[in-house]
Structures are given as structure tokens and as C-alpha cells.
Amino acid sequence: MNNTPDAAALRAAVVAQRELAASLFDQLRHDGFDDPGVTRDPYGPGEQRAHASIAAAAERLGLGLTRDASANLYMTRSGQDRAAPAVIIGSHLDSVPHGGNFDGAAGVVAGLVALAALQRLGLQPANDITVMAIRAEESIWFQVSYIGSRGALGALPEGAMDVTRVDSGRTLTEHIAACGGDPEALRAGKRFLDPSRLRAYLELHIEQAPSLVEAGRAVGICTGIPGNFRYPHAVIEGSHDHVGLPRRFRRDAAIAGAEFAMGLDRIWEEHETRGVPMAATLGRFHTDTETHGLTIVPGRFHFSLDVRAYDEAVLAALERQVDALIAGIEQRRGVHFERGATARAAVGLVDPAIKAALLDGAAEVGTPVLELGSPASHDAAAFAAAGVPMGMIFIRNENGSHNPREAMTLDDFLAGTAVLTHWLWQSCV
Amino acid sequence: MNNTPDAAALRAAVVAQRELAASLFDQLRHDGFDDPGVTRDPYGPGEQRAHASIAAAAERLGLGLTRDASANLYMTRSGQDRAAPAVIIGSHLDSVPHGGNFDGAAGVVAGLVALAALQRLGLQPANDITVMAIRAEESIWFQVSYIGSRGALGALPEGAMDVTRVDSGRTLTEHIAACGGDPEALRAGKRFLDPSRLRAYLELHIEQAPSLVEAGRAVGICTGIPGNFRYPHAVIEGSHDHVGLPRRFRRDAAIAGAEFAMGLDRIWEEHETRGVPMAATLGRFHTDTETHGLTIVPGRFHFSLDVRAYDEAVLAALERQVDALIAGIEQRRGVHFERGATARAAVGLVDPAIKAALLDGAAEVGTPVLELGSPASHDAAAFAAAGVPMGMIFIRNENGSHNPREAMTLDDFLAGTAVLTHWLWQSCV
Numbered sequence: 001m002n003n004t005p006d007a008a009a010l011r012a013a014v015v016a017q018r019e020l021a022a023s024l025f026d027q028l029r030h031d032g033f034d035d036p037g038v039t040r041d042p043y044g045p046g047e048q049r050a051h052a053s054i055a056a057a058a059e060r061l062g063l064g065l066t067r068d069a070s071a072n073l074y075m076t077r078s079g080q081d082r083a084a085p086a087v088i089i090g091s092h093l094d095s096v097p098h099g100g101n102f103d104g105a106a107g108v109v110a111g112l113v114a115l116a117a118l119q120r121l122g123l124q125p126a127n128d129i130t131v132m133a134i135r136a137e138e139s140i141w142f143q144v145s146y147i148g149s150r151g152a153l154g155a156l157p158e159g160a161m162d163v164t165r166v167d168s169g170r171t172l173t174e175h176i177a178a179c180g181g182d183p184e185a186l187r188a189g190k191r192f193l194d195p196s197r198l199r200a201y202l203e204l205h206i207e208q209a210p211s212l213v214e215a216g217r218a219v220g221i222c223t224g225i226p227g228n229f230r231y232p233h234a235v236i237e238g239s240h241d242h243v244g245l246p247r248r249f250r251r252d253a254a255i256a257g258a259e260f261a262m263g264l265d266r267i268w269e270e271h272e273t274r275g276v277p278m279a280a281t282l283g284r285f286h287t288d289t290e291t292h293g294l295t296i297v298p299g300r301f302h303f304s305l306d307v308r309a310y311d312e313a314v315l316a317a318l319e320r321q322v323d324a325l326i327a328g329i330e331q332r333r334g335v336h337f338e339r340g341a342t343a344r345a346a347v348g349l350v351d352p353a354i355k356a357a358l359l360d361g362a363a364e365v366g367t368p369v370l371e372l373g374s375p376a377s378h379d380a381a382a383f384a385a386a387g388v389p390m391g392m393i394f395i396r397n398e399n400g401s402h403n404p405r406e407a408m409t410l411d412d413f414l415a416g417t418a419v420l421t422h423w424l425w426q427s428c429v
Numbered sequence: 430m431n432n433t434p435d436a437a438a439l440r441a442a443v444v445a446q447r448e449l450a451a452s453l454f455d456q457l458r459h460d461g462f463d464d465p466g467v468t469r470d471p472y473g474p475g476e477q478r479a480h481a482s483i484a485a486a487a488e489r490l491g492l493g494l495t496r497d498a499s500a501n502l503y504m505t506r507s508g509q510d511r512a513a514p515a516v517i518i519g520s521h522l523d524s525v526p527h528g529g530n531f532d533g534a535a536g537v538v539a540g541l542v543a544l545a546a547l548q549r550l551g552l553q554p555a556n557d558i559t560v561m562a563i564r565a566e567e568s569i570w571f572q573v574s575y576i577g578s579r580g581a582l583g584a585l586p587e588g589a590m591d592v593t594r595v596d597s598g599r600t601l602t603e604h605i606a607a608c609g610g611d612p613e614a615l616r617a618g619k620r621f622l623d624p625s626r627l628r629a630y631l632e633l634h635i636e637q638a639p640s641l642v643e644a645g646r647a648v649g650i651c652t653g654i655p656g657n658f659r660y661p662h663a664v665i666e667g668s669h670d671h672v673g674l675p676r677r678f679r680r681d682a683a684i685a686g687a688e689f690a691m692g693l694d695r696i697w698e699e700h701e702t703r704g705v706p707m708a709a710t711l712g713r714f715h716t717d718t719e720t721h722g723l724t725i726v727p728g729r730f731h732f733s734l735d736v737r738a739y740d741e742a743v744l745a746a747l748e749r750q751v752d753a754l755i756a757g758i759e760q761r762r763g764v765h766f767e768r769g770a771t772a773r774a775a776v777g778l779v780d781p782a783i784k785a786a787l788l789d790g791a792a793e794v795g796t797p798v799l800e801l802g803s804p805a806s807h808d809a810a811a812f813a814a815a816g817v818p819m820g821m822i823f824i825r826n827e828n829g830s831h832n833p834r835e836a837m838t839l840d841d842f843l844a845g846t847a848v849l850t851h852w853l854w855q856s857c858v
Contacts, residue, residue, distance in 0.1 A: 096725065140722040166722075208671035210678055226673070232723055241829040242637035243710045243735050244655070244804030247697055249639055249829075254714040255694055261687035268676055281672045283723045285683040285730075286715030293569035293595075294661055294712045294733045296525065296831050301714075304723045306672050375673030400670045400678075402725055 005121050007364040010425055013117040014418040018410060020057075020116055021417075024109045027053045028093075029101045037404030038101050042094040042136030042147070043071070043175030044168070050093040054108055054133050061116055063131070068192035070151030071181035073133040077115045077125060079428070084127035085199035087428055088388075089114065089420065092137030092148060092379060097167075099138075100406030102206045106395060106413060108133045110204040113414075114421040118429065125428040127199065134379050135179075140283075141165050142172055143232040145345050149379035153386045154191025157343070161187050193386075200354060200427070201383035204393040204420055206408050208376040212396035217370040218412040219419060221358045222392035225348030225374045225381040226279070226308035227315050231339045233304065236260075238335040240291060240299030251334040253301035254287050259333070260303075261285065263325040267318070277373055278309040278318060310373050312347050348374075348381025354391030354423075361422035367415045376401075393419055434550050436793040439854055442546040443847040447839060449486075449545055450846075453538045456482045457522075458530045466833030467530050471523035471565035471576070472500070472604030473597070479522040483537055483562050490545055492560070497621035499580030500610035502562040506544045506554060508857070513556035514628035516857055517817075518543065518849065521566030521577060521808060526596075528567075529835030531635045535824060535842060537562045539633040542843075543850040547858065554857040556628060563808050564608075569712075570594050571601055572661040574774055578808035582815045583620025586772070590616050622815075629783060629856070630812035633822040633849050635837050637805040641825035646799040647841040648848060650787045651821035654777030654803045654810040655708070655737035656744055660768045662733065665689075667764040669720060669728030680763040682730035683716050688762070689732075690714065692754040696747070706802055707738040707747065739802050741776050777803075777810025783820030783852075790851035796844045805830075822848055 005013070031049035032038030040046035051073055055065060058075035066074040079086070091107020111131030118125065135148030142163050150156045161173045161183060168175070173183040212220050238253035264280040271278045288300040307322065309315045326337045355371075362369045374392060384390040395416045399405040434442070460478035461467030469475035480502055484494055487504035495503040508515070520536020540560030547554065564577030571592050579585050590602045590612060597604070602612040641649050667682035693709040700707045717729040736751065738744045755766045784800075791798045803821060813819040824845045828834040 096722065098720075138724070140724050143723060209674045211675070230723065239829075240832045242805055242831045243712065244708060244737070244806070245638045245829055246640070246706075246708065246804060247701055252710075254711055255690055257714075258687035258690035258694075261684055262691050265684055265687075272676055277675075279673060279675065281681075281724070281726055282683055282716075283672065283725050283727065284716055284721045285686075285727060286718065286721070287711075287713055289715065289718060291527070292713045292715070293525065294572055294659065294735060295567065295569050295710070296712050297710055298712065298714060299832075306723060308673070375675060376671055377673070400668075400674055402671045403669050403728075 007422060010121070010422055011365045011418045013120045014113060014421050015414050016120060017113040017116050018414060021109055021113050021413060022410060024057055024112065025101060028105050032095060032101065034098060037098040038095055039097050039099065040093055040095040042138065042141050043179045047094045047135065048179060050105065051133060054093065057112060058131070061112060063115065067180070068152055069182035069185040069190065070135055070148050071176060071179045072135050072148050072152050075131040077129045079125045079127035079129065081127060085197050086128035086130055087199050087424065088130050088132050088201045090132035090134050090201060090379060091203050091205060092134040094136055094138050096138050096140050096402045098404060099402050100404055102397065102406055102408045103401040104137060106206050106408065107204045110417040110420055113417050114424055117421050118424060123425065123429045125424065127428055129424060129428055137379055145377055146379055146382040147172065149382040151186050152191065152193045153195065153382060154189050155382065155386060156186060195386040195388045198388045200389045200391070201380060202391050202420060202423065203378055203380040204395065204416055205378060206397040206401055206406065207394040208401040210400065211372050212370055212394065213398060215370045217368055218396050219362060219367050219369045219416045220372045220394035221355060221362065221369050222350055222394060223355065223371050223373050224310045224350055225378055225384070226310050227312060227347035228306055228308040228345050228377065229315060229319055230343040231305040232343060233340040235338045236301040236335050237338060238299050241297040243295040243297060245297055250297055252297050253335055254298040256329050256333045256335040257285060257301040257303055259329050260325060267321050276314060278307070278314060279375055281306045310347060345377060345381060346385045348384040348390065350391055351389035354389055357423055357426060358391055358393065358419060361426060362419045365418045365422050367419055436851060439550065439851055440794045440847045442549045443542060443850050444843050445549060446542040446545050447843060450538055450542050450842060451839060453486055453541065454530060457534050461524060461530065463527060466527040467524055468526050468528065469522055469524040471567065471570050472608045476523045476564065477608060479534065480562060483522065486541060490541060492544065497581055498611035498614040498619065499564055499577050500605060500608045501564050501577050501581050504560040506558045508554045508556035508558065510556060514626050515557035515559055516628050516853065517559050517561050517630045519561035519563050519630060519808060520632050520634060521563040523565055523567050525567050525569050525831045527833055528831050529833055531826065531835055531837045532830040533566060535635050535837065536633045539846040539849055542846050543853055546850050547853060552854065552858045554853065556857055558853060558857055566808055574806055575808055575811040576601065578811040580615050581620065581622045582624065582811060583618050584811065584815060585615060624815040624817045627817045629818045629820070630809060631820050631849060631852065632807055632809040633824065633845055634807060635826040635830055635835065636823040637830040639829065640801050641799055641823065642827060644799045646797055647825045648791060648796050648798045648845045649801045649823035650784060650791065650798050651779055651823060652784065652800050652802050653739045653779055654807055655739050656741060656776035657735055657737040657774050657806065658744060658748055659772040660734040661772060662769040664767045664769070665730040665764050666767065667728050670726040672724040672726060674726055679726055681726050682764055683727040685758050685762045685764040686714060686730040686732055688758050689754060696750050705743060707736070707743060708804055710735045739776055774806060774810060775814045777813040777819065779820055780818035783818055786852055786855060787820055787822060787848060790855060791848045794847045794851050796848055
């Protein structure tokens with residue numbers, strides 16, 4: 001802390017950016033409008049329009065603009081020492097199809113609001129502060145998580161450049177090239193960000209569960225981001241048979257899927273009872289649409305699985321439980337599970353010093369907070385995995401995310417952005 | 430029994446039609462070829478080609494041809510008394526998509542073979558014997574069962590003429606008109622067959638379960654056809670949410686579907702233990718393909734349900750159990766089941782005298798048989814519901830039906846057809 005404004009003045013400077021925040025959210029909603037909700041498809045027209053609007057706003061704020069091979073956008077307020085390790089305030093601009101306006105975008109808008117507030121106070125930071133608008137965080141499209149952030153860090157998983165977007169059928173390589181990126185540099189594993197040259201990564205995001213609503217708090221401070229293992233494209237093979245086939249002869253792939261789902265639900269319930277946080281989701285869970293019908297016993301069943309937890313040991317134990325569950329169902333029901341490729345993401349550990357500073361700062365700016373694990377995945381986990389000290393701030397949000405009914409108030413958003421700005425003021429000014 | 434040949438001569442006359450049977454099955458396989466398997470789509474090109482081939486064969490056998498408003502085909506050997514109540518030997522020529530060649534068609538071929546055998550023996554029946562090639566029995570296409578037979582009997586359910594075929598999107602009215610039928614006559618409820626003018630309806634069909642294979646018998650004599658209740662288009666409404674949402678907040682429509690499936694499986698297992706035959710099938714069972722994804726908790730789930738039993742009281746009790754199961758899941762999981770329209774088909778009772786005569790005849794022609802309930806639905810049930818005395822003969826069949834792997838040997842087929850022919854000889858000659 002090397003400057004004169006007090007916490008109240010700092011909070012007032014953030015609240016004074018209310019119109020900036022409102023106009024940016026309105027512009028983004030307009031850019032992504034796809035009734036119901038918004039669609040900012042990664043490396044497609046929806047995300048492109050959002051990037052153009054955010055870049056224009058950053059130029060109006062006088063920030064320096066850069067883009068990398070992944071077509072991520074960096075908007076930088078220069079520090080007094082440009083060679084000093086920089087701080088990144090990041091989040092993603094893409095959305096799920098027909099999603100909400102705030103998921104991801106709120107973190108980018110918060111970064112711009114924080115820089116505008118510091119500027120209003122006449123404060124130049126000691127080091128560069130960069131707002132990063134990240135590409136393609138939502139794994140629903142390419143079935144790969146953290147594409148933009150892992151691309152920037154040179155940490156894309158094997159084969160990622162060749163995956164196809166579920167709707168377009170075009171490869172990630174083609175999509176990135178079409179948006180002005182450099183897929184060959186990514187394929188060569190070149191990184192744009194050197195983790196050793198980064199001081200911290202901070203991300204503000206709407207909460208995607210109603211824990212803050214339940215607790216009556218506007219802002220949450222993140223205690224960790226779950227790792228996961230995923231089967232994006234699993235299939236159960238049984239036998240297609242006539243609707244009249246007696247039970248003892250059936251090898252019903254859908255009933256096998258149902259038993260798997262209920263087994264996972266029991267495992268989760270048991271973890272819940274023991275107070276061990278996890279989640280298991282069968283997002284796609286369906287009979288084969290080519291062959292299913294009213295009078296056919298389903299012989300093939302498709303599903304996707306996402307299992308997440310905050311502790312690598314818990315994740316590993318869950319993977320063993322899923323193995324045992326599948327083996328039992330295969331044996332009992334004469335079916336075979338083809339899991340397909342397993343995708344994995346590491347647990348994202350929050351830097352203890354950043355978390356402590358955020359909690360202290362929240363108290364100073366007068367915002368009561370809740371400490372909570374992020375049930376969702378975030379780009380912040382990719383930075384943590386690369387060794388960059390990481391912290392996150394959550395904003396209360398009605399009705400969850402990934403749907404058009406998500407709802408965050410501007411008051412809550414500004415309260416969380418004040419905590420973020422306070423941290424920048426404490427740490428970089 | 431008023432004629433001279435003995436049972437052995439009768440069986441020999443049937444076996445002598447081996448080439449006729451083989452060539453008709455080959456022709457039908459060729460007509461319907463749709464790798465893998467055959468597709469004889471009702472009121473579409475596949476079924477039309479089969480009708481044309483069977484009509485040509487009947488003309489070569491010198492049978493009289495007629496068609497009705499449903500475009501069913503009647504192939505008649507005139508009786509000595511043309512005013513006497515007729516016997517119908519029927520089955521359907523349509524198939525499921527990529528189905529087997531014998532499901533339905535075997536019964537039509539058996540009728541032609543039986544008439545050819547009686548002719549070879551120089552026997553003219555006392556009354557008309559009509560082979561009926563029935564339209565649109567497979568309910569997978571229009572989600573309505575027994576369209577051809579119920580159309581002939583003036584017993585189509587309310588609204589049937591306006592249902593659409595799941596693949597073409599065209600109405601039954603349009604499909605029937607395109608195949609030379611008279612949808613307006615059907616809409617007016619006009620019947621072509623007067624049940625009081627029919628002496629009996631017999632149907633030969635491949636078995637659709639491996640009970641005969643298991644018992645080592647070539648032929649089965651039917652003891653009853655199950656009635657059913659069906660939800661062709663049911664939906665579970667929950668809440669689409671983010672993959673990170675804790676369990677206590679979820680209203681997961683897919684997990685609700687899984688709990689429903691496992692509940693049905695337990696109900697069935699319990700009936701199995703008590704020796705009460707039934708079946709429950711969730712043929713379509715799937716997350717919403719428009720909105721599902723790896724990282725979205727499913728908020729909508731679709732399924733079709735077919736529950737069948739041989740006893741109306743058992744069916745009624747099952748419907749109450751399903752109601753209770755749904756109510757419990759709705760309460761536990763915060764979801765809502767929209768069952769949509771419920772379709773029902775009555776239990777098809779076999780005429781005791783016909784069954785007894787078929788069992789006696791099988792013994793006379795030297796074919797050991799198994800008495801068994803038809804787990805599947807058949808047009809015969811529509812005739813039974815209309816008050817026509819009904820009987821059925823099943824032929825051993827490997828690998829079930831409604832799939833390209835169904836397999837019936839010609840030896841087994843001819844053994845069953847000999848039982849059918851024996852009945853005609855006993856009853857009509």
C-alpha cells in the first residue's frame with residue numbers, strides 16, 4: 001500500500017464506473033443475442049463480436065492491445081516498471097449455446113472497470129496490469145476445457161488442435177485460423193505467457209450455484225477449483241431386441257445406463273453425507289437416436305460423464321469407484337461400456353496469500369463475503385496448473401449459469417469488483 | 430374332417446412347397462434390402478414392393494385378389510359355399526427399420542403355402558379361406574398399433590388418421606392415399622370386415638424371444654397376446670443447470686429418468702419372481718438433443734414407455750404402480766413428468782377351441798410344440814378384440830426380432846405351416 005486514497009474512496013471510484021459496466025453488459029447482450037439468451041460461440045461469430053466490442057472499449061480507456069496465437073485479447077495498463085512481473089485479470093468471453101450474458105464476460109468487464117477506477121484515482125501501477133479476454137473456455141463446444149488459457153500457456157492437451165466443434169464439424173485448427181490466430185504456433189507448443197514472468201492471475205466470475213444466494217452474501221472468495229475426469233463420448237453396447245423379450249434374455253443398454261446413473265447418484269449422496277464436496281453429471285444421456293423406438297429394447301446407449309472434486313486423492317478414489325460400478329453392471333446386465341477417451345483437468349489450488357489478501361480487502365471495503373469452493377471449472381485452474389499464483393472472486397447469481405435465466409445485480413457486481421480493485425491497489429500501486 | 434389324405438400326406442404336401450416358400454422369402458428380402466437388414470416401411474416404398482411381390486405370387490396360385498380402404502391385400506381360395514363365414518390367415522408385411530425378413534412376412538407366406546398345399550391335394554374348402562397381407566402393424570412408425578387390421582375392422586383409435594410417421598412427418602391419411610387406399614372411408618369409420626361373418630383368424634409368426642430355442646421346440650402354440658399401455662411421447666421437466674451445481678440444488682431430469690427406469694426394472698423383477706408375465710420397455714430414453722451437453726445438468730428428458738401383460742387386472746395394477754413411482758420421483762427430485770397421451774391395447778384372448786385343435790393337429794403331424802404366451806403384440810389381438818375367434822402359431826427364431834440377425838429355418842417354418850394347414854384341413858375341408 002503506497003498511495004493515499006482510503007478504501008472508501010476506492011470503492012466510490014469503482015461504483016462511479018456503474019455506467020461503463022452497464023453499457024458494456026448491454027453491448028455484449030446485444031452482440032450475442034440468440035433468443036432465448038446469448039450465444040457467444042468460441043472461434044465463431046458470437047465470440048468474435050464480443051471481442052470486437054471489448055477491444056473497442058479498451059481502446060477508449062487508453063489500454064494497450066495485444067493478441068496471441070490463440071486469438072486471446074490482452075488489454076494492458078502499463079506499469080512504472082514494464083519489466084516487472086505482470087498481473088493478469090482474466091476471464092472468458094465465450095458462452096454456452098443460449099447461455100446467460102454474465103458467465104465469463106463479467107470477469108472481463110470487472111477488469112476494465114478496475115483499471116478505469118484506478119485511472120480515475122490517478123494511480124499508475126508499479127507493474128503492468130493486463131485484462132485478458134480469453135477464448136473458448138466452455139468445453140461444451142470442442143469437448144476440451146480451457147482452450148484459450150491453455151493455448152496461451154503452451155499447455156494444450158495432445159490432439160486438441162484436431163478436435164472438431166460439435167455443431168460446425170470444423171477442427172479447432174480451422175476455427176482458430178478463421179479468427180486470426182496462429183494454429184501452427186499452437187501446434188508447435190509455443191507459449192505466449194511465461195508463468196515465471198507473471199505475478200498473479202485473478203478472475204472474477206458469477207457463481208454458478210446458489211450458495212451465495214442461500215447465505216445472503218453478495219461476494220464469495222474462492223477456496224479452490226475442482227479437478228475433473230470426463231468421458232466426453234461413452235457408449236454402452238447391449239442388444240437391440242423386440243419389446244416383448246422377457247427380462248432374463250435382455251441386454252438393455254438403457255437400463256444399464258440408468259443403473260450407472262443411480263450408482264453415481266448413490267456415490268455422490270454418500271460423499272455429501274461425509275461432507276466431501278464432489279459432483280457427477282451425465283450431461284448427455286441417451287438412447288441411440290438412429291435406432292431407438294417405442295417397440296425396440298435399446299441395444300446402444302450414449303452418455304457423457306463429468307466427475308469433479310477439490311482433492312486429487314478424492315478424484316482418484318472416485319475413478320476407482322466408477323470402474324467398479326461399471327464392472328458390476330457389465331457383469332449383471334451382459335453389456336459392455338466403451339468409455340472412449342478420458343479427459344482430465346487438475347485441481348486448481350488457490351494461492352493462500354492472495355486468498356488472505358482478498359478476505360482482508362473485502363473487510364476493508366465493507367463487503368461481507370463467503371469463502372466457497374468453485375463447483376465449476378475456470379481458466380484460473382489452468383493458470384494455477386502452470387504455477388501462477390491464483391485467486392478468484394465470485395458474484396452472487398440467481399438461477400445458476402449456462403442458462404438465460406442467470407441474474408446478477410450491478411450492485412453485487414460492483415461490490416465484487418471493488419474487492420478486486422482493492423487487491424490491485426494494495427498489491428500493484 | 431371329411432376328406433381322404435392322412436396327416437402324413439398333408440405334411441408332405443406342405444413340405445413340397447419348400448421352393449415356393451424359399452423363393453418368396455428371397456424375393457421379399459430383395460424387395461426390402463436396406464443394409465443391414467430389411468426396411469418395409471408402412472405405406473411407403475418398402476411395404477409397397479412387398480405387397481406387389483406377394484400379390485403376383487397369389488395370382489400365380491390362382492387366388493382371387495381384393496384390397497380394402499386401408500390398402501390391405503386379401504388373397505382368397507373360394508369355398509364351396511361362398512356365403513359361409515370365411516377363415517382369415519393373416520399377418521403383416523411391414524417391418525421395423527433395418528429389421529429382419531421374417532417378422533410378419535412369414536405369416537403371409539405360410540398362408541400362401543397352406544393354400545398351395547391344399548390345392549396340391551386337390552381339396553376345395555367348404556368356405557372361403559383368405560390370406561390377408563396386413564398393412565402397418567409395426568407401431569414404431571406411426572406410434573399406433575395394428576393400423577391395417579384395425580382399419581379393416583373399423584376400429585382405428587380416435588385421431589389415428591392424423592398421426593404422422595416419425596421419419597416422413599406426413600400424416601397417416603397422406604400415406605394411405607399415396608398407396609391407393611381410401612382415407613375418407615376410414616375416417617368415416619367404415620369397416621371392410623364384419624366380425625360376425627368371420628369364422629376364425631389364424632396367424633403364424635416368428636417367435637420374438639428365444640423361449641422355443643431354450644425349450645428345443647420348433648413350434649409354439651399361443652396361449653394369449655398381451656395388452657399394453659404406452660406413453661409414446663413422455664417428457665420429464667427439471668431444470669437445466671451448470672455442471673458444478675451441488676446435488677441439493679439439482680432438478681436433474683436425466684437422473685429422474687434413471688430412477689424411473691430402475692423402479693420399473695424392480696417392479697418387473699418382482700413380477701418375474703412371482704411368475705406373473707409382463708414386460709416394461711423404455712425404447713426411447715434420452716436427454717433433449719437440442720440442449721444437452723457435457724457441462725449442462727439435463728433439464729429435460731424424453732422417453733417412451735411400453736408396459737404389457739396378459740391379464741387386464743395385472744395391467745391395471747401396473748398402471749397404478751407406475752403412477753406411484755412417478756409421484757415419488759416427482760416429490761423427491763423436484764421434477765415433473767408429462768406423460769402425454771396414453772395409448773392402450775386390450776389383452777388378446779386365444780379361442781380355446783382353436784388352441785385345442787392346433788395342439789391336437791401338431792401331435793397328428795408329428796410336431797412337438799410348446800404352449801407359450803406371445804410376449805409381442807400382433808394383429809391377431811385386434812381380431813380377438815373385435816370378437817373373431819383367434820389362434821396363433823409361433824416359429825422358433827434365433828436372435829429375437831426387430832433386428833437383422835433374426836433367423837428362422839425353413840424346416841421349422843414348414844413344420845409350423847403344416848400345423849396351420851392341418852387346422853384348415855380339419856376345419857374347412
